[in-house]
Amino acid sequence: PLVTGVQTCALPISAGIAACAAAAWQNSRMTAAFPFVDRVRFEGPGTRNPFAFRHYDPDATVDGKPMRDHLRFAACYWHTMRNGLGDPFGMPTALMPWDDGTDAVTNCLRRADAFFEFLEKCSIDRFCFHDRDVAPEMATLRETNAVLDRVAEHFAARMQASGKRLLWGTACLFAHPRYMSGAGTSPDVKVFAHACAQVKHAMEVTHRLGGDGYVFWGGREGYSSLLNRDMPRDLAHMARLLHMAVDWKAELGFRGALFIEPKPREPSVHQYDFDAATVLGFLREHGLVGKVTLNIETNHATLAGHEMEHELRVAAAAGALGSIDANMGTPHCGWDTDQYPTDYALATRVMEVVLASGGFVHGGLNFDAKRRRESWRPEDLFHGHIAGMDAFAFGLKAAAALRADGRLAAALRARYTSWDSDLGRRIEQGGASFTELERLVADEHVGPPASGAQERLEDTWNAVVWDGRGRR
Ligand code: XUL
Ligand code: CO
Numbered sequence: 001p002l003v004t005g006v007q008t009c010a011l012p013i014s015a016g017i018a019a020c021a022a023a024a025w026q027n028s029r030m031t032a033a034f035p036f037v038d039r040v041r042f043e044g045p046g047t048r049n050p051f052a053f054r055h056y057d058p059d060a061t062v063d064g065k066p067m068r069d070h071l072r073f074a075a076c077y078w079h080t081m082r083n084g085l086g087d088p089f090g091m092p093t094a095l096m097p098w099d100d101g102t103d104a105v106t107n108c109l110r111r112a113d114a115f116f117e118f119l120e121k122c123s124i125d126r127f128c129f130h131d132r133d134v135a136p137e138m139a140t141l142r143e144t145n146a147v148l149d150r151v152a153e154h155f156a157a158r159m160q161a162s163g164k165r166l167l168w169g170t171a172c173l174f175a176h177p178r179y180m181s182g183a184g185t186s187p188d189v190k191v192f193a194h195a196c197a198q199v200k201h202a203m204e205v206t207h208r209l210g211g212d213g214y215v216f217w218g219g220r221e222g223y224s225s226l227l228n229r230d231m232p233r234d235l236a237h238m239a240r241l242l243h244m245a246v247d248w249k250a251e252l253g254f255r256g257a258l259f260i261e262p263k264p265r266e267p268s269v270h271q272y273d274f275d276a277a278t279v280l281g282f283l284r285e286h287g288l289v290g291k292v293t294l295n296i297e298t299n300h301a302t303l304a305g306h307e308m309e310h311e312l313r314v315a316a317a318a319g320a321l322g323s324i325d326a327n328m329g330t331p332h333c334g335w336d337t338d339q340y341p342t343d344y345a346l347a348t349r350v351m352e353v354v355l356a357s358g359g360f361v362h363g364g365l366n367f368d369a370k371r372r373r374e375s376w377r378p379e380d381l382f383h384g385h386i387a388g389m390d391a392f393a394f395g396l397k398a399a400a401a402l403r404a405d406g407r408l409a410a411a412l413r414a415r416y417t418s419w420d421s422d423l424g425r426r427i428e429q430g431g432a433s434f435t436e437l438e439r440l441v442a443d444e445h446v447g448p449p450a451s452g453a454q455e456r457l458e459d460t461w462n463a464v465v466w467d468g469r470g471r472r
Contacts, residue, residue: 005093
């Protein structure tokens with residue numbers, strides 16, 4: 001779930017809390033949003049300081065490349081600055097003393113200042129945002145764009161001063177009521193046109209801020225009933241939107257990447273961008289291969305019934321692994337819990353695929369994650385990111401160790417040696433027929449194949465990752 005723009009202060013009481021907090025902020029002439037921390041730095045695995053990294057040492061190198069360049073961490077504006085942590089049953093709980101709960105431009109700028117203070121203090125190099133996270137929706141698109149440009153100018157100044165960079169931008173095509181039936185797949189052509197116009201401007205702002213990428217997440221591109229939706233027609237419309245985005249990218253001179261982010265459900269019952277394989281099929285059908293790559297999110301993989309590693313490998317095999325929304329969910333419920341990715345083993349498996357595919361080019365690890373509703377203090381924003389960054393720094397080191405150790409790769413190669421024979425090669429190259437293969441095996445006792453030895457392989461994985469044998 002994602003709260004952005006119009007929904008943030010839906011409950012009057014939350015606006016009340018936020019307004020009091022902002023008044024307190026102004027009265028006390030607070031100069032910092034996060035006065036309780038100076039800067040989160042690397043202190044090593046032995047530290048007891050909760051505002052320090054145990055594994056993330058940005059300039060330390062792994063395989064000759066600094067950790068910060070392997071990991072390319074980004075914080076997201078929507079959860080970090082705009083999510084009051086309300087849920088369908090209860091009001092927001094988060095304390096955000098810098099935010100008065102209004103859509104005033106002054107409030108947007110103050111919020112941005114708090115965000116850049118957060119990035120600086122938490123040692124996060126990059127960020128991601130939706131257009132409507134950072135500036136409000138006005139009466140017309142023209143007015144909305146003008147306010148967005150004003151706020152974006154402020155972002156540009158803060159980026160210039162801090163050296164922070166934009167990993168990717170995107171347009172919120174799902175919160176406003178006009179998008180209740182989708183945006184690029186809306187049955188209403190004017191809504192489709194509005195979505196295109198909104199993407200056009202969001203891409204322009206992303207380009208102006210030097211973004212490395214631009215994301216399409218099909219927020220409501222899906223349906224709840226096929227009685228009122230023409231699926232093939234919806235998909236053809238979505239492809240038109242993406243083709244126009246590809247054309248606009250060329251016209252703008254935007255050199256970043258276009259990413260599409262799969263998700264099987266929520267908010268729609270069925271989302272058209274179900275999973276990596278579905279999206280790749282769609283891109284192939286509509287001539288978009290090589291023009292758009294994938295942004296894979298862990299919790300979306302969980303919702304699709306896949307391991308994150310499966311989604312990453314499907315994307316990587318197609319040469320389309322673009323970027324990652326790093327979070328985690330739970331298999332025990334059917335919704336997007338967007339938890340911080342604090343699981344070291346999961347982070348290791350993710351980094352194994354990232355390293356195997358040659359690392360990020362335009363993408364990175366965006367923490368599309370929010371605190372639990374009970375973690376309401378500003379301090380908890382730091383703890384979520386620190387835990388996620390340390391998990392991925394550990395995962396990077398462990399994945400590099402697994403590659404250096406080489407036993408797992410060797411075992412995988414060995415399992416396929418029969419395919420390296422003349423026969424195997426001929427089949428792979430399309431030079432064999434049923435008749436020939438029948439002749440070959442008709443009088444033989446075939447099998448069994450070599451043991452899969454899964455348990456031994458899992459034990460080796462544990463030995464390298466946890467026991468640190470061979471780990472630097
Ligand atoms: C929603 C989600 C979005 C996209 C950007 O589940 O993941 O935050 O990442 O629109
Ligand atoms: Co996401």
